[in-house]
Amino acid sequence: MGRTEDAAWGERRPLAAEYGGKRGPKPAAPAPERRHWRRCLHWLILLGILAGAFFLRSLDARHVFDGDSVVIPGHDTHYHLRRIQHAVAASGRVPARDAWVNAPEGADIYWPAGFDLGLAALCRLTGAEPWSSGVERRCAWAIPVLGVGVVLATWWVGRLWRGPGTGLLAAALVAVVPSAISVSMVGRVDHDVAAILAATVAFALYLHALRSEARRPRCIWAAAAGILLGGNLWIWPGAIVFVLLAAAASVTTLLVDDTPRHRDAALYLLTAVAVVARALCTASASARPLQVSHLYLSGFHLVLSWAGAISPVLLFLVFRYAPRRPAPRLLAGGASQALLWGLVLFAVPGVWRALRGAQSFVGATADVTVSTTGEGIGLLGRGWPGVAGDLTWAAAGLPLAALFVLWRAVRPDRRAGDWLIALWLAIGIALALGQRRFAAVLAVPLALSVGGSWVWLLRLAAARRSAARLAVCCALGGALAIAVVRPLDRWRPRSVPRSWELRAIRPALDWLQTAAPSPGDSHDFGARPRFAVMAFWHYGHWLTYAAGQANIACPFGNTPQHQLGLDRSQAFFGARTEAQAADLCRELGVRYVLSPELPVPLLVKQAGLDPRHLRQQRCVATSLHLHRGLQAPERDGPLEHFRLVAEFPAAWPSGRPYTTRVFEYTLGARIVIQAPGQGDVSLSIDIVDLLAPPLHYRAAGRTSADGVCELRVPYDTQRATRRCQAAGPARVVWQDGTREARAELDIPDEAVRTGATIRCDLH
Incomplete structure (x- = not known):
């Protein structure tokens, strides 16, 4: 037999047969010292990748920290900080409604509270004072730490999926990918990086469940993954996408490989998701504003979660009574899934429409999705332009990665997780094309796919002749230069303008x-x-x-x-x-x-x-x-x-x-001017500011036949605390061609704000 590699299930598979090499004598096992040094080198490389990832995500620190003040980039980040500061002061309570948003009515805040409460707990544990810059500093530095966590979780998934080489390559790519950096830069206090981290860790736990030999550890790993996927809805309602991804990967794997491993993992994973989603929806429905954290999930999330839990159960029943031949089993399993999701997408909303008076299923589903998640499945078709700039780094690796994961998923010797990575890549591409901020969701599966394909090509070259090995290495080197080096100078200009605009x-x-x-x-x-x-x-x-x-x-x-x-x-x-x-x-x-x-x-x-x-x-x-x-x-x-x-x-x-x-909006002082006769009237005020050019305000009108003219003036002539203030009293001038009358007029600020009448007699 030729050289071997670890399979997903723990068995040994001939490497030369897979990669096309010639059979030869089995090499001797490496010495323990050599294995030790390999292990040490692996961990040193991983630590270097993590350090580099943190360095890249901290380059904007000089724009964020300005002495004692903190300049937080972005817009949503400021409302996250507002809720975090309140949670620090109110012992972990996040209000469901804010009277200071969309005044005068106020508005419900549909963001879940998990991300904000997590950072608030960190601030309270580290002794930060509420409504202080200490909270801002801790939250600002927590984001690149979460970004490094995404890199580490990507390494974990890659290692479980296709070995340590794939894990290191995938982690290195996520460490330098612009879309992954942009959501985890220092100061960007937003929930995107936390949602991606939770989903990646959940998928790693799911792969652990598929690899476990014993049934109890397998069920524990799967249930932990399901709890994390369900709890991710408390960070971002759009995380229902990851729940659907897990359900689709489980069902697809069961259709192809009906094994006890897959059945146990799918059942415990999706059942845990459904239970957690149900608990969160119940907590949301019973939430009392201003007293407990608000979730703002909908029946849409609950229906999809329960449908995902029912999918593997239905497949189990179908496979138990269906013929043992592959074609009938696939046909029966596919028909059962089509029936289930057809009911979810058409019949259930029809009943909902009849009971609740919804206008149509499409409209109701779109409204519920858009109104409750804010961003998610309902926005796939109407995203922002310019996503191509975020994906240029993948121009060399995307086709190869997509073909690799699909080819590996349909091979007889496929591994656990092949369908998960393939569907994750497809959903990530769809999300990224829908809205540019979702390119970060694509970063992890794309890095895993590219890393897996590169490791496969390198092993293929190692099993072939030296000329092919040299050609493959050159191709990989060129792809690496295009995929990594080129965009390193592209992501920074995207973050600095946000900070500059706030500074201005x-x-x-x-x-x-x-x-x-x-x-x-x-x-x-x-x-x-x-x-x-x-x-x-x-x-x-x-x-x-x-x-x-x-x-x-x-x-x-x-x-x-x-x-x-x-x-x-x-x-x-x-x-x-x-x-x-x-x-x-x-x-x-x-x-x-x-x-x-x-x-x-x-x-x-x-x-x-x-x-x-x-x-x-x-x-x-x-x-x-x-x-x-x-x-x-x-x-x-x-x-x-x-x-x-x-x-x-x-x-x-x-x-x-x-x-x-x-x-400033005012009613304006009502200036009634009594002139000697009919003519032109003007009222002038010089407004000065130490840092701006002077403003010469001039209102003009014409007196009536009895010499009366009314003007509305928004400026007063008092020495106020405003930056822009009058240099002196107002000057009133009347002219009729032959005669002229002048006067100076003091306009109180109270008259300007209340619209009071001030009379000026030019006789």
């Missing part, structure tokens, strides 16, 4: 938190704020966490209550008249408007205007930011209800100036 807007957020009037205690999720801040919906989490202000719209999306805030934000910035915007602010209790430069072209485009000629477009977004409130959308003249209160200059990464402006 951070002074405005700090001003809203420290200098602006307080809307209330933002740490109290149930306290209704006294007023809110209108902004582009992408900045909602920044306003709530970094500025302590209530937002009108936030980046949750995908549910009607959050979509309402997004529609209101678009309606405000796209309004064609100031009256429409003022009415919306009055209705929603808005006091401040945050207007950075970056979203202005998008807001103009959403208003149905041409963003290529911004200054010629008339809407509230351009009136506020481009004209600084000196040009109303519907007329030639300044805005009457919005005043510039703060302006913060910054710069784009290219060096071009970048400005963030903060406006």
Whole structure:
């Protein structure tokens, strides 16, 4: 016999026969010292890979940690931190509703609490004070540690699947893959990396169950994997994808190999998933807002979980009574699965529609999926463009990997886990094509597939002649250069702009938190704020966490209550008249408007205007930011209800100036001017700011025949604590061509905010 390798079941298989080599004498077993050094080298390489993975995920530390402050990149990360800070202060309680999100109504928070509670427990155990930068620092460093955990779990799966070589190669690829790095960078406090880690560890436990000889350890490993897969729904509702993957892999394996190993593993795995999912759904249904953590799972998750548990049971019954010939068994097993999932996808929703009044199954399923998971199966068909840039690293290895895992899965000498990796790769590709952030889900199975195919090619070359070995090694070297070296400089520019954008807007957020009037205690999720801040919906989490202000719209999306805030934000910035915007602010209790430069072209485009000629477009977004409130959308003249209160200059990464402006909504003082006769009247106020160019406000009108003119003015002339304030009293000038009258007028801030009347007599 030729050389041998370990099989998934523990038996020995001829290596030369598999790879095409010639038979020869059996080599002597390596000496114990040699085995020891090989083992030490293996662990040293693994430690080097883990250290390199942590180093790559920590390169952004200089952008995140700025002295005593922490600049957390991203948007969802800030709301995770808000909930973590609350959980640290409230002894592990995460509210189900937040009155400071989508004000004035507030909104339910459909994120599960597992990720936030886990980091909160870490902060409490390490002595971090609530609502402090210590919590932010601990959470920021926990993310690259979880990323290193994904690398280690990938090595574990690869080692169980095809041996130590595959494990090391797969771990090395995940350590440098841009999509895996992007979700586990230091400071990116989001649940993606935790969900991927839990799923990878669960699949490793499942492979352990398939490899176990004794029935009791096999069942224990499978049940542990099922508990972890079910509990992963507490981290991310979209983790139902991993449950479906486990069910599909188990059913496919049972259709091909009906063995006691597979039956035990599938039954205990999927039964544990269903039990945990049922418990989580029950906890979600009985959750009391503001007192216990909220899960926001739906019947959709429960139906799919129970269907996955029933699948192997149904196959067991079919195989027990079906003929022993392969063709009838496959036909009967496939028909049973088609019947089961047909009932799940059509009959069950039909009954649900009859009982609950749903409009249609497709609509109900899509609504439930999108509204409860936020991102998951319902978003596969409408993802973000540009995913190809995230997958360029796999151009050399993806076809080979896909062919390898499929070819290995259909061979008679297939291994445990071949179908799992193959289906994982297919689902990962579908998810990545649906939305770019899901490319991280693809990173692990793709690395395993590429690693397995490379190890197979290397062993094939070792069993062949030296020329073929040299050609294969050269091909692998070129693929490695394309797959690893090229994208190393591609992922960093994607993370730095998020941190830069927050740094550019951070002074405005700090001003809203420290200098602006307080809307209330933002740490109290149930306290209704006294007023809110209108902004582009992408900045909602920044306003709530970094500025302590209530937002009108936030980046949750995908549910009607959050979509309402997004529609209101678009309606405000796209309004064609100031009256429409003022009415919306009055209705929603808005006091401040945050207007950075970056979203202005998008807001103009959403208003149905041409963003290529911004200054010629008339809407509230351009009136506020481009004209600084000196040009109303519907007329030639300044805005009457919005005043510039703060302006913060910054710069784009290219060096071009970048400005963030903060406006305050007011009723505007009603200035009644009594002039000697009919003529033209103007009211001028010079507004100064130490860090911005001066603003010359000028409102104009014409007196009636009896010499009366009314103007609405949003600026006062008092020395206020605002950054932008009047340099002196207002100057009122009346002219009729032959005569002229002038006066100075003091406008109190109280009159501006309440709309009080101020009279000016020019006689």
